[in-house]
Amino acid sequence: MTTPATTTPSPNPRENHVTTGATVWLTGLPSAGKTTIAYELASRLREDGHLVEVLDGDEIRQFLTADLGFSRADRHTNVQRVGFLADLLARNGVKALVPVIAPYADSREAVRKRHQASGAAYIEVHVATPVEVCSVRDVKGLYAKQAAGEISGLTGVDDPYEEPETPDLRIESQNQTVRESAATVHKLLVERGLA
Numbered sequence: 100m101t102t103p104a105t106t107t108p109s110p111n112p113r114e115n116h117v118t119t120g121a122t123v124w125l126t127g128l129p130s131a132g133k134t135t136i137a138y139e140l141a142s143r144l145r146e147d148g149h150l151v152e153v154l155d156g157d158e159i160r161q162f163l164t165a166d167l168g169f170s171r172a173d174r175h176t177n178v179q180r181v182g183f184l185a186d187l188l189a190r191n192g193v194k195a196l197v198p199v200i201a202p203y204a205d206s207r208e209a210v211r212k213r214h215q216a217s218g219a220a221y222i223e224v225h226v227a228t229p230v231e232v233c234s235v236r237d238v239k240g241l242y243a244k245q246a247a248g249e250i251s252g253l254t255g256v257d258d259p260y261e262e263p264e265t266p267d268l269r270i271e272s273q274n275q276t277v278r279e280s281a282a283t284v285h286k287l288l289v290e291r292g293l294a
Contacts, residue, residue, distance in 0.1 A: 118150065118192035119149075119192065119220075119292075119293055120150075120188065120189035120190060120191060120192045120193050120194065120219060120220065121189050121194055121219065121220035121222065121288070121293045122182075122185040122186065122188075122189045122195045122197060122210075122222070123137075123140070123194065123195070123196050123197065123222045123284060124185070124197045124199070124201070124207070124221070124222070124223050124224065125137055125196070125197065125198040125199075125224045125226050126199065126200060126207060126223065126224070126266075127200065127226030127228060128200070128228060128230055128233045128254060128255040128260055129200065129242075129255070130233040130234070130236040130237055130239065130241070130242070131226040131227075131233055131272060132226055132228055132236075132272035132280065133198035133199075133200075134153075134155055134156070134157075134198040135277050136198070136270070136272065136281050136284065137153050137196040138153060139277050139280070139281035140196060140284050140285060141153050141194075141196055143281060143285055144194055144285070144288075149194050149294065150193045150194065151193065151194045151196065152188055152193055152194070152195055152196070153196045153198070154185060154195055154196070154197045154198075154199070156181075156198055156199040159180075159199065160177070163184070164177045169252050169258075171203065174201075174203065174206070175203060175205075178199065178201045178206040178207065178209075179206065181201075181210075182210030182213055182214075183213065185197050185210070185214075186210075186213050186214050186217050186219050189219035189221070190217055190219045194293075194294075200254050200260070202254045202255075202259060202260045202261060203259075203261055204261040204263065207223065220293055222267045222268065222284075222287065222291070222293075223263055223266045223267050223268075224266060224267065224269075224270060224284055224287075225263045225266040225268070226272055226280075227269050227271050227272075230255045233255070241253055245257065268283065268284060268287050270283060
């Protein structure tokens with residue numbers, strides 16, 4: 100008499116995913132380190148089983164808001180579109196990491212209120228790198244172009260940047276490594292029950 104073979108159910112690939120969504124908005128000057136920190140944090144969260152999307156400001160400008168310029172009204176619209184997308188992702192269990200300058204306090208506050216209304220977690224991180232450090236890093240050459248008179252309206256130089264008065268976290272990226280900065284954000288997420 101033969102014993103029927105037992106089969107082990109195949110593991111569900113989504114079983115190990117953490118599905119607590121949240122938006123982590125990293126605001127700061129151009130070349131402050133927002134995107135670099137976001138990608139480092141994304142790697143760490145993915146290793147822990149989180150669903151993560153980085154809404155890179157440059158990619159958003161290319162694919163989602165290419166119709167917008169850099170006037171105050173257009174910058175506000177850009178931030179609201181990104182905020183809508185981040186809220187949508189966060190409500191559906193994704194960690195939305197948003198390294199976007201978002202220079203105006205009222206624009207950022209509108210995004211926070213959208214998240215409050217939907218019940219999605221929202222954390223504002225100010226990457227408070229001084230303009231002197233950003234201009235030395237100048238990863239995109241924007242500060243050099245502004246100094247040469249090739250462009251105008253550079254946030255923090257000849258266009259305003261309204262620093263967050265009460266962010267959930269303030270990082271001075273010039274005083275620590277990218278990994279340390281990402282670890283600081285991760286620690287806050289853990290403290291809030293989001294990682």
